[in-house]
Amino acid sequence: MLLLLFSSCLAWAGSVAKTPFEQAKKQSLPDSQMISHYLATLDKTSDNAKLVQLGISAGGRPLxxxxxxxxxxxxxxxxxxxxxxxxxxxGSQHGNEPAGAEAMLQLARELVAVQHPGLLSRMNLVLMAMANPDGRDLASRHNADNDNTNIDYVALQARETRLLVDALHRFNPDVVYDAHESGIWKRVLTNGR
Incomplete structure (x- = not known):
């Protein structure tokens, strides 16, 4: 019975596309467009997933x-x-901190592949892999207008920050987790940038 359960999980996992980072031959970081395309693929793959556009960044990229x-x-x-x-x-509220986005894409893939049965019956997840898509593509802490969205939650000057606050009101989460990483570890993923 366990063997049958294990093999069915492997079959599901094999039918869901790998994340862009997993697909990269040189393990280079995917840009915001590749991540957006992957999220759309997950949306089409599962009835338990829905991709929602919250707005457009300062640089014209979708949030x-x-x-x-x-x-x-x-x-x-x-x-x-x-x-x-x-x-x-x-994830990636600082574009030069990519690990949060990559971890979220992996989690989303696993949930769509039903590798964690029962989790989605106990919670609703809102994954924003790229809270700062401009920063992601620019490998920068800042957006295209040179705003650090992470420290803008009082002034609300950056478009991205206003969109994130709107999302907080829209989804009314019980828990919010903002994935950041320390300087020494991010060099592994960003090749020293």
Whole structure:
């Protein structure tokens, strides 16, 4: 029985496309367009995934959230549920800190491949792999207008920050996690940039 369960998980995992980073021959970081395309692929692959565009960055790139849930109400209307926590995760708010985005893409792939059965029946996930797509493409802490969105939550001058605050109001999460990384470790993924 365990062998059958294990082999069915492997079959599911094999049918979901690898993340752009996993597909890269030289393990180079994917740009925002590649990540956006991958998120759209996950949306089309699973009834438990929905890609939502939240707006456009200062540099004209889409800010998107991938919703993952077993609840059609949450996927269609972003409706909170009393018996399920809504968890929102931001990645790459500093574009030169890519690990959060890569981890989220891996998690999304695994959830779409049903490698963590039951998780989506207990929580609704809002994954924003690229909270700063301009910074991602520029390998910078800042967006295309040279704003550091991470320290703009009081002034709300940057377009991206306003979109992230709007998303907080829209999804009303119980938990928010903003994935950052320390300087020494990010050099591994960014080739010293």
């Amino acid at each position: 998107e959230a991938l919703l993952l849930s077993s609840s059609a109400g949450f996927l269609q209307h972003s409706a909170s549920e009393a018996d399920k926590a809504t968890v929102m995760i931001f």
